[in-house]
Amino acid sequence: xxxxxxxxxxxxxxxxxxxRRGAGQHDLQPLIQLDQQQRELxxxxxxxxxxxxxxxxxxxxxxxxxxxxxEVQALRDEGNQIKIELSGLEPQxxxxxxxxxxxxxxxxxxxxxxxxxxxxEEENVEVRRWGDEYIPQNPQILPHWEIGEKLGIxxxxxxxxxxxxxxxxxxxxxxxxxxALISLMLDRQTQAGYLEVIPPFLVNSQSLTATxxxxxxxxxxxxxxxxxxWLAPTAEVxxxxxxxxxxxxxxxxxxxxxxxxxxxxxxxxxxxxxxRGLIRLHQFNKIELVKLVHPSxxxxxxxxxxxxxxxxxxxxxxxxxxxxxxxxxxxxxAAKCYDLEVWLPSSGKYREISSCSNFGDFQARRGSxxxxxxxxxxxxxxxxxxxxxxxxxxTMAAILENYQQPDGTIQxxxxxxxxxGVKTLGLKNQ
RNA sequence: GGAGAGGUGGCCGAGUGGUUGAAGGCGCAGCACUGGAAAUGCUGUUUGGGGGCAACUUCAACGUGGGUUCAAAUCCCACCCUCUCCGCCA
Numbered sequence: 001x002x003x004x005x006x007x008x009x010x011x012x013x014x015x016x017x018x019x020r021r022g023a024g025q026h027d028l029q030p031l032i033q034l035d036q037q038q039r040e041l042x043x044x045x046x047x048x049x050x051x052x053x054x055x056x057x058x059x060x061x062x063x064x065x066x067x068x069x070x071e072v073q074a075l076r077d078e079g080n081q082i083k084i085e086l087s088g089l090e091p092q093x094x095x096x097x098x099x100x101x102x103x104x105x106x107x108x109x110x111x112x113x114x115x116x117x118x119x120x121e122e123e124n125v126e127v128r129r130w131g132d133e134y135i136p137q138n139p140q141i142l143p144h145w146e147i148g149e150k151l152g153i154x155x156x157x158x159x160x161x162x163x164x165x166x167x168x169x170x171x172x173x174x175x176x177x178x179x180a181l182i183s184l185m186l187d188r189q190t191q192a193g194y195l196e197v198i199p200p201f202l203v204n205s206q207s208l209t210a211t212x213x214x215x216x217x218x219x220x221x222x223x224x225x226x227x228x229x230w231l232a233p234t235a236e237v238x239x240x241x242x243x244x245x246x247x248x249x250x251x252x253x254x255x256x257x258x259x260x261x262x263x264x265x266x267x268x269x270x271x272x273x274x275x276r277g278l279i280r281l282h283q284f285n286k287i288e289l290v291k292l293v294h295p296s297x298x299x300x301x302x303x304x305x306x307x308x309x310x311x312x313x314x315x316x317x318x319x320x321x322x323x324x325x326x327x328x329x330x331x332x333x334a335a336k337c338y339d340l341e342v343w344l345p346s347s348g349k350y351r352e353i354s355s356c357s358n359f360g361d362f363q364a365r366r367g368s369x370x371x372x373x374x375x376x377x378x379x380x381x382x383x384x385x386x387x388x389x390x391x392x393x394x395t396m397a398a399i400l401e402n403y404q405q406p407d408g409t410i411q412x413x414x415x416x417x418x419x420x421g422v423k424t425l426g427l428k429n430q
Numbered sequence: 431g432g433a434g435a436g437g438u439g440g441c442c443g444a445g446u447g448g449u450u451g452a453a454g455g456c457g458c459a460g461c462a463c464u465g466g467a468a469a470u471g472c473u474g475u476u477u478g479g480g481g482g483c484a485a486c487u488u489c490a491a492c493g494u495g496g497g498u499u500c501a502a503a504u505c506c507c508a509c510c511c512u513c514u515c516c517g518c519c520a
Binding site for chain 2: 039046047049052060063075076077078079080083228249374
């Protein structure tokens with residue numbers, strides 16, 4: 001959520017930053033007008049209320065001396081008069097306030113000054129590339145879904161029968177490989193200083209609002225119709241919301257968490273895209289890294305978060321590149337974002353495997369996550385950051401392709417061998 | 431699902447209509463005492479919105495939303511949540 005005070009004081013500057021995401025898409029003007037109306041009403045209302053409070057106190061005093069006195073009656077009459085006026089004013093102001101709030105929630109975050117300006121993903125910037133030497137030279141590499149089904153470790157048909165399209169069943173060593181990846185990632189990230197949590201996988205609307213999925217992206221999540229509960233689209237939601245409405249003592253910052261959770265996404269609007277394989281499923285596993293930090297450190301924390309995610313790809317010797325998203329491609333809540341893209345030989349492309357964002361105080365404001373510095377008056381919003389470390393299904397896809405041997409077996413990456421107990425995946429492993 | 435209890439400040443906990451943003455305690459901060467500390471004493475200690483350069487001022491908040499009243503933490507209604515017991519179940 002943007003800072004209303006900032007918008008009031010500096011509308012042109014804020015508008016300019018919003019326009020970097022796409023000119024004319026986010027007009028502050030209606031918001032500014034509503035806000036002004038609301039404040040005018042609030043002034044009127046609180047003045048009336050002040051008088052009403054005064055009357056209440058006076059009556060209390062006088063009624064002891066002379067319950068039937070004319071003075072008391074006069075005050076009561078005035079009180080009633082004010083009540084009538086308030087009954088008109090109050091709902092109006094409340095309504096305006098709700099409108100301001102609702103409108104404010106629809107504005108995306110301001111891109112950080114350092115974010116390259118651009119209108120689409122075409123203008124994203126490659127920051128660095130790693131592992132060129134690990135790019136396989138074998139031209140015969142099968143797409144991961146084909147080799148996976150051949151080896152009997154992935155099955156899409158049966159998953160479709162059980163649920164729907166865009167689900168998968170992992171079988172035998174496929175399931176074990178997924179589990180091994182989860183363990184590897186959690187082990188590495190906890191060693192890097194992230195405190196592991198297993199949060200609820202269902203979250204309420206308030207939580208989704210704090211982390212930007214609501215109100216704008218309701219159709220992206222699965223909702224439980226009987227309850228105010230949704231299937232979490234990412235662990236970012238439950239983990240960040242562990243601290244919703246908290247005022248943290250300064251000493252508690254920074255907070256680092258990692259979490260393994262399944263993630264559930266409706267993928268509405270992506271019909272026809274990545275229909276095959278593990279790339280875009282309704283349910284997938286992910287290790288998420290979440291940080292809550294002091295605002296002055298968030299830029300450095302962001303760079304470090306990216307490195308922590310990269311460390312997994314490096315450990316697995318999977319070729320990847322780091323992309324910085326331009327203003328036009330930046331996610332709704334992000335102030336700055338790097339994507340990690342892993343090399344997928346079958347399509348000859350880099351594909352997103354992690355997205356690492358700095359949200360600044362955008363989410364903290366929505367979720368009221370603050371900290372207090374001893375001695376200083378008032379509270380400040382923390383900065384929140386998160387990134388995948390990594391998407392497990394996509395990692396599996398990358399392994400099934402990059403480690404695919406000419407004989408159709410899969411070499412198990414060195415770091416995974418202790419977890420999996422075998423060096424290759426082949427037919428005999430079924 | 432059935433029965434009961436309960437939701438008050440960072441925490442514990444009092445408060446059943448009147449000047450209570452809320453006793454008391456704990457915790458925390460400052461000061462005094464001390465060589466230093468403990469103990470003790472005193473003082474302070476919620477958050478959010480509006481107005482103001484500021485000092486300050488005003489409104490709101492005792493689970494949430496309504497209602498009664500000049501006045502509600504306190505009364506009424508609805509909802510949510512937590513706990514205990516019973517039932518069912520992994």
